[in-house]
Amino acid sequence: MPINTGRNFLHTPGPTNVPERVLAAMMRPAVDLSDPAYLAMIQTCFEDLGRVFRTDGRIFIYMSNGHGAWEAALVNTLSPGDKVLAPEVGHFSRNWAEMASVFGVEVDVVSSDWRYALDPEVIEARLRADTSGEIKAVLMVQTDTATAITSDITAVRQAIDAAGHPALLMVDVVASLAAAPFDMDAMGVDVAVAASQKGLMQPPGLGIVAANDKAWEAHGKATLPRLYWDWTRRAGDEYYRRFCGTSPIHLLYGLREALDMLLEEGLDNVVARHGRLAEGVRKAVEVWSRGNVLEFNAIEPADRCDSVTTIRIAEGYDVDVLRLACRGELDLSLGAGLGDLGGRAFRIGHLGYLNEAMVLGALATVETALTVTGIPYEAGGVNAAIRHFAETHRAQLANAAE
Numbered sequence: 001m002p003i004n005t006g007r008n009f010l011h012t013p014g015p016t017n018v019p020e021r022v023l024a025a026m027m028r029p030a031v032d033l034s035d036p037a038y039l040a041m042i043q044t045c046f047e048d049l050g051r052v053f054r055t056d057g058r059i060f061i062y063m064s065n066g067h068g069a070w071e072a073a074l075v076n077t078l079s080p081g082d083k084v085l086a087p088e089v090g091h092f093s094r095n096w097a098e099m100a101s102v103f104g105v106e107v108d109v110v111s112s113d114w115r116y117a118l119d120p121e122v123i124e125a126r127l128r129a130d131t132s133g134e135i136k137a138v139l140m141v142q143t144d145t146a147t148a149i150t151s152d153i154t155a156v157r158q159a160i161d162a163a164g165h166p167a168l169l170m171v172d173v174v175a176s177l178a179a180a181p182f183d184m185d186a187m188g189v190d191v192a193v194a195a196s197q198k199g200l201m202q203p204p205g206l207g208i209v210a211a212n213d214k215a216w217e218a219h220g221k222a223t224l225p226r227l228y229w230d231w232t233r234r235a236g237d238e239y240y241r242r243f244c245g246t247s248p249i250h251l252l253y254g255l256r257e258a259l260d261m262l263l264e265e266g267l268d269n270v271v272a273r274h275g276r277l278a279e280g281v282r283k284a285v286e287v288w289s290r291g292n293v294l295e296f297n298a299i300e301p302a303d304r305c306d307s308v309t310t311i312r313i314a315e316g317y318d319v320d321v322l323r324l325a326c327r328g329e330l331d332l333s334l335g336a337g338l339g340d341l342g343g344r345a346f347r348i349g350h351l352g353y354l355n356e357a358m359v360l361g362a363l364a365t366v367e368t369a370l371t372v373t374g375i376p377y378e379a380g381g382v383n384a385a386i387r388h389f390a391e392t393h394r395a396q397l398a399n400a401a402e
């Protein structure tokens with residue numbers, strides 16, 4: 001291990017940076033599980049998670065990662081032999097669908113080349129063709145962290161409605177909650193799935209699922225085996241049942257602090273900050289790409305998400321040498337290419353507890369590593385990001401002065 005002489009820059013799109021405030025909130029002795037003050041604190045977490053998802057639906061908190069939350073969404077709403085429609089725009093959408101098939105659910109994949117968001121009309125056509133209503137759910141990933149492609153959830157809802165199809169809309173917001181605009185109730189999402197270690201700025205360890213009344217109704221008929229994940233067992237006010245056993249005390253104190261931070265900043269401001277930081281990264285990548293070796297994975301600018309940027313590298317260049325140089329020599333952790341993009345791309349995460357200075361540090365370090373490893377790029381990416389941040393802040397300063 002190299003000697004650490006300063007802060008490590010964590011730019012993986014999960015886990016993300018855990019703020020000192022969150023770490024400090026967790027630094028406490030364990031409490032009695034039935035301590036009234038503790039139970040009151042947990043209750044506020046459930047309520048404020050509803051504000052973050054923007055839903056009046058039910059919230060379930062699991063001691064798990066995102067994969068656990070995926071499983072919870074599936075086993076609570078589906079039965080063996082059911083069919084789901086799985087639009088695939090990357091590694092995560094593929095894996096959620098594969099999980100469904102393990103449970104004996106038939107998966108109808110809408111495949112893509114992972115470089116464009118799927119056209120909602122394709123989803124509409126598939127649903128229209130399902131005249132007997134075999135499809136019980138559409139599994140969407142709002143932001144696929146592997147490809148950095150974002151899907152228009154409102155348009156998918158409209159596609160389902162236009163087809164007049166009763167399928168549930170289940171959305172993975174693991175990488176988009178508290179980063180991209182998401183309004184569960186207004187968007188007509190029936191089940192939403194999240195995890196703690198992304199936009200929620202927490203250590204890994206909490207899987208979170210939100211379900212509306214339509215999903216709850218489907219739950220009543222769904223027969224996939226379940227116990228730990230079971231919504232019915234977790235319903236009611238008794239906290240030992242709500243967590244199917246001991247609650248994750250310290251993670252919940254951390255969650256409380258993270259929710260405070262998000263609500264203090266304001267959810268709209270959180271989303272706007274992600275947009276601003278992401279655009280700075282994209283400005284840099286645009287310039288680097290002119291060297292004809294690096295390029296955005298998502299070809300259409302409108303398909304690029306605000307949580308992470310996936311950058312492809314031309315054949316003949318070893319992308320992992322770049323990533324390992326960053327991590328080993330330069331104290332910057334980047335995301336690797338995942339799934340079909342393994343060895344062919346790297347990812348700059350810009351999700352969670354971040355500001356301009358941190359993003360500029362990361363971008364400058366990537367330029368350093370590109371130089372060190374001899375990967376061709378056009379210089380000036382960092383300057384382009386600086387110009388973008390300067391323009392947005394000049395506008396903000398002018399507004400504040402008015």
Ligand SMILES: *Cc1c(COP(=O)(O)O)cnc(C)c1O
Nearest residue numbers: 014065066067092145174175195
């Ligand atoms: C990270 C991620 C997951 C998986 O979460 P884990 O906590 O690693 O299980 C699922 N979906 C998306 C979009 C993700 O970014």
